[in-house]
Amino acid sequence: xxxxxxIPLFIVLPLVALVAMSFFKNKEEDAIFWTxxxxxxxxxxxxxxxxxxxxxxxxxxxxxxxxHLYDTATSHFSINFYFDFYxxxxxxxxxxxxxxxxxxxxxxxxxxxxxxxxxxxxxxxFLGINVIIFSGNFETLFIGWEIIGITSFxxxxxxxxxxxPVKNSLKVVSNYRIADILLLLAIWAGHHxxxxxxxxxxxxxxxxxxxxxxxPGLLIWFLPIALLxxxxxxxxxxxxxSWLPRAMEGPTTSSAIFxxxxxxxxxxxxxxxTFPLWEENMIFxxxxxxxxxxxxxxTTGIARVQSSAKTQIAYSSIAQIGLMFVWVALxxxxxxxxxxMANAFLRTYQLLVSPSILSYLIHDQxxxxxxxxxxxxxxxxxxxxxxxxxxxxxxxxxxDIMYRFxxxxxxxxxxxxxxxxxxxxxxxxxxxYFVGLYLVYHKDLLDASILGYLPYIYSCLGIVIAMxxxxxxxxxxxAWVMIFLNNLFTSLTIGLNEQFDFTQIHIFLSGIMISGIxxxxxxxxxxxxxxxxxxxxFFGYQRIKPVHAFxxxxxxxxxxxxxxxxxxxxxxxxxxxxHENQYxxxxxxxxxxxxxxxxxxxxxxRIFLGPYKYSNHEVAFRSS
Numbered sequence: 126x127x128x129x130x131x132i133p134l135f136i137v138l139p140l141v142a143l144v145a146m147s148f149f150k151n152k153e154e155d156a157i158f159w160t161x162x163x164x165x166x167x168x169x170x171x172x173x174x175x176x177x178x179x180x181x182x183x184x185x186x187x188x189x190x191x192x193h194l195y196d197t198a199t200s201h202f203s204i205n206f207y208f209d210f211y212x213x214x215x216x217x218x219x220x221x222x223x224x225x226x227x228x229x230x231x232x233x234x235x236x237x238x239x240x241x242x243x244x245x246x247x248x249x250x251f252l253g254i255n256v257i258i259f260s261g262n263f264e265t266l267f268i269g270w271e272i273i274g275i276t277s278f279x280x281x282x283x284x285x286x287x288x289x290p291v292k293n294s295l296k297v298v299s300n301y302r303i304a305d306i307l308l309l310l311a312i313w314a315g316h317h318x319x320x321x322x323x324x325x326x327x328x329x330x331x332x333x334x335x336x337x338x339x340x341p342g343l344l345i346w347f348l349p350i351a352l353l354x355x356x357x358x359x360x361x362x363x364x365x366x367s368w369l370p371r372a373m374e375g376p377t378t379s380s381a382i383f384x385x386x387x388x389x390x391x392x393x394x395x396x397x398x399t400f401p402l403w404e405e406n407m408i409f410x411x412x413x414x415x416x417x418x419x420x421x422x423x424t425t426g427i428a429r430v431q432s433s434a435k436t437q438i439a440y441s442s443i444a445q446i447g448l449m450f451v452w453v454a455l456x457x458x459x460x461x462x463x464x465x466m467a468n469a470f471l472r473t474y475q476l477l478v479s480p481s482i483l484s485y486l487i488h489d490q491x492x493x494x495x496x497x498x499x500x501x502x503x504x505x506x507x508x509x510x511x512x513x514x515x516x517x518x519x520x521x522x523x524x525d526i527m528y529r530f531x532x533x534x535x536x537x538x539x540x541x542x543x544x545x546x547x548x549x550x551x552x553x554x555x556x557x558y559f560v561g562l563y564l565v566y567h568k569d570l571l572d573a574s575i576l577g578y579l580p581y582i583y584s585c586l587g588i589v590i591a592m593x594x595x596x597x598x599x600x601x602x603x604a605w606v607m608i609f610l611n612n613l614f615t616s617l618t619i620g621l622n623e624q625f626d627f628t629q630i631h632i633f634l635s636g637i638m639i640s641g642i643x644x645x646x647x648x649x650x651x652x653x654x655x656x657x658x659x660x661x662x663f664f665g666y667q668r669i670k671p672v673h674a675f676x677x678x679x680x681x682x683x684x685x686x687x688x689x690x691x692x693x694x695x696x697x698x699x700x701x702x703x704h705e706n707q708y709x710x711x712x713x714x715x716x717x718x719x720x721x722x723x724x725x726x727x728x729x730x731r732i733f734l735g736p737y738k739y740s741n742h743e744v745a746f747r748s749s
Contacts, residue, residue, distance in 0.1 A: 131171050132189050132206050135259055138168045139252035143245060151241040158231045161244050165227060165251065169220040176213050184210070188261055188326040195632070195694055202694050204268075205261030207325045214462045215258045215394055218469050222386050223251055229477055230378045239283055243376065246283075250276040254387055257394065262324045263312045264697060266395075268688045270308060270359075273388050274301040275687065278726070280379040281372050282734055291663060291734040293371040295726060299532075300368050302722040304358035306715050311351040312697060317705035318348065328401040349403035352395060353413055360392030361443045362450060363420040366427075367523040369443055373435040377476055380435060385442055385472030390465050393449045397458050410454045417450030426517040434479045442472045535720075539596040542589060547603060550593055554586055555610070558617060565620040580622040584713035587614030591720040595727070598660050602648045604728060608684060609641035611721050615714060619699045622710070629702075633695025640683030640690060647677045651732075660728060663735020674733040681725045686718075 142164035149156045179187075186209035195202040227247060234240050253272030260266035278301075282294035315323040356362070361369040369389065373380045383389065396413075403409050421444045428440035445468045452461035516522075561583050568576055587610075594607035616630045616637075651673050652658055655666065667674040683690040703711050 131175050132208070132259065133191050134171050135168060135255050136252065138164050138171070139248050139255060143248045143252065146241065146245050146248065149241060151238065154231070154235065154240055157241050157244050158227070161227050161248060164248065165220065165224050168251075168255075169224065172216055172220060175208070176217075179208065179213075186210075186326060188324065190261075195698065201322050202264055202697060203262070203322070204265050205324060206259045206265070207261035208259070211394070211397055211458070211462060212258055214466065215390075216255075218466050219251075219254055219258060219387055222382060222469060222473050223247070225473065226378050226382045226477075230376075233378055234376065237376075243280075243283065243379070246276050246279045246379070247382070250280075250383070250388070254391070257391060261326065262322050263308075263315060264322060266398075267305075267308055267312065267697075268693075270391075271305060271687055271693075273391070274298065274305060275682065277301065277372065277383060277388065280375040280383060282730070283375045283379065285667060285734040286665060286736060288663060288736055290374040291730050293374045295730055297368050297372050298726050299723055300358050300365055302719050302726075304355045305722075306718050307351045308355045309697065309700065309718075310711060310715055311348050311355065313700045313703065313711070314348045314351065314705075316701050325398055328399070345406060346409075349399075349406060349409050352399055352402075353409075353416075356392030356395045356450075357416070358392075359395070360389055360446050360450070361439075362392065362416060362447060363423055364523055364526060366420060366424055366440070366443050367520055367527065370431075370433075370436040370439045373433075373439055377435070377480060380439075381473045381476035384439060385476045386469035389442060390446065390449075390469060393446060393453060393461060393465055396450065396453045397461065400453065400456070400458065404456070414451045414454035417447040417454065420444065420447030420450070423521050423523075426513060427520050430514060430517045434482065435476065438472060438475050438479065442468060539592050542592045543596040545589070545593060547593075550590060550607065550610075554590060557583075557586065558610070558613060561617050561621060565617065568621075568624070576621070580618045580707075580710055581713065583614055583621060584618045584710060584717060587611045587618065587717045588713060588720065590614060591717050591724060595720055595724040601658060601660055601728060601732060602645060602652065604660065604724065605641070605644050605648055608721055608724050608728075609637065609644075611717060612637045612641075612684065615717055616699065618710075618714065619702050622707075623702050623704070625702055629695055629698040631695075632691045633699055634692070636683050636686075636690030636692030636695070640680045640692070644677060644680035644684065647673050647680065658732065660731045663731050665733070665735045665737035667733040668737045670733070677733065678729060681729050685722045685725050 142160050145160050146157060149160070186207065189206040189208070190203060191206055192204040193202075194204065227244075230243065230247070234243050237243065250273055253269045253276060256269030256272065257266055258269075260269060275298075278294050278298045281297055282291045284290045312323075358365045369384055372384050375383075424440045424444040424447065428437050428444060431437040431440060445464065449461045449464050449468075452458070452464060561579065564571065564576075564579065571579075590607050591611040594604045594611065597604035597607065613634075616634055620627065620630055648658075651666070651670060654670075655664075658664070658666075679689070683692060686692045686696040700714070703714065
């Protein structure tokens with residue numbers, strides 16, 4: 126194609142606008158809006174140019190390699206783009222809805238103290254979703270997946286001087302963290318199954334070669350199941366449906382573009398894009414369709430009894446997305462795409478007009494309410510309806526189920542580990558790290574059978590340290606140091622697992638070291654002016670320490686492997702050195718990374734977000 130060189134502009138334009146945004150003050154609303162408007166407009170015109178040429182030349186999918194970040198004889202990490210019908214369909218909806226929401230937000234967010242912050246997050250989201258839609262391999266898609274995940278956290282907690290938005294943002298990002306790590310493990314499975322990075326243009330050939338692969342089980346079962354869980358979390362499918370209404374704590378405009386139209390449909394896009402990998406697995410397809418049907422039935426009932434307009438729209442959207450999962454499982458991708466387009470525009474419209482409609486309905490109900498005269502509880506059918514009504518009111522106990530089977534066990538283990546004194550970690554576990562580090566370079570000192578157990582032992586020690594950081598309440602500096610130590614133990618675990626070029630570990634640790642040092646420096650400096658600093662509650666120090674909050678946020682993202690430091694590339698590379706049959710070690714590393722991310726988000730939120738400690742305003746601790 127003649128205009129192939131335009132493809133990187135889809136990523137560069139939002140990035141340039143985001144950088145330009147940093148030069149404006151919050152009160153310069155016109156400059157902020159027009160920067161966003163010009164970036165989206167130029168992006169849309171570029172997309173129209175490329176699409177027109179693509180259609181004229183026969184509409185054949187094409188692959189574009191943009192950037193090689195790391196390339197050796199054994200490892201390959203590159204930024205690739207892929208352009209096909211689904212890129213055009215999802216990209217067109219993305220451009221139109223982002224354009225409309227930006228125009229609406231110019232006036233809706235007028236004189237909001239977070240005006241600049243909102244449009245910066247809008248551009249960051251626009252960047253992330255572009256990366257996902259145009260991604261040509263799993264690594265590129267993962268970058269976009271991470272970006273829209275962190276943007277969700279920022280926008281849900283947009284009113285960060287309140288308790289509930291921050292609390293709900295932590296709930297959502299906890300689910301996202303599980304999905305992110307599972308997507309990383311899906312990349313690991315793909316590497317081992319095919320011996321290389323999986324490019325989307327080559328999926329059909331990869332699927333055809335599945336049964337001749339040296340590790341077919343990874344492609345036949347592990348990879349599809351991991352991708353389905355990732356997609357289910359992002360699209361709020363059963364049993365992960367309860368997080369989406371909690372995400373509506375942000376501004377209505379962000380709810381429209383994120384949780385009504387674009388971000389919440391990315392799970393559907395992921396399953397469409399990866400369909401050739403599991404096309405022949407009929408059991409998996411039946412399970413996926415059943416999950417979509419259950420989601421639709423459950424969330425339809427919940428939506429019909431909600432008293433909040435935004436919550437009703439959220440559950441209605443989840444029900445429609447459940448049907449999209451059914452269409453994808455049946456192989457009706459064109460129908461799922463049309464359904465996505467219709468649902469995205471409808472939910473955007475509903476959310477943008479919901480404040481006006483809600484005002485009208487409240488007025489109408491106040492003056493024209495007629496109490497029902499019929500008793501609906503008589504007979505078996507009436508009692509069944511009432512039971513379903515109560516279950517729907519309780520949202521089918523989805524929150525309770527998730528808490529009981531996912532977060533409660535984690536907290537219980539954390540409470541046990543909290544009894545471990547800090548000096549045991551510092552004077553007991555840390556010396557074991559140096560022993561392991563010595564053995565990495567002198568593996569001949571131990572028998573091979575003993576050496577095979579060391580990665581499991583050190584990964585367990587890393588989890589203990591991560592859990593100790595997660596439950597640390599009194600001393601943030603110690604919690605941060607333990608998170609840093611967990612990353613050291615992760616790299617040591619991989620180093621003990623097999624012999625390879627440690628340059629990849631050094632790439633991983635380079636970002637971790639810088640982020641760890643910067644984070645400690647910020648906390649120590651903050652401790653001087655705020656001696657009472659703990660992690661017992663939300664302190665809201667962003668209000669008085671905005672510079673500290675920003676620097677600590679960057680350090681936190683770096684420590685989690687967000688794509689702003691080399692640790693992001695290193696994280697993907699070193700996971701490739703876990704063998705395809707080491708499912709136990711893979712699970713331990715995944716748990717360690719999940720707890721690590723949760724601990725970092727929790728630290729940042731509790732120190733810098735939430736109601737300011739010395740505020741005199743009342744705080745709501747429970748959502749309606």
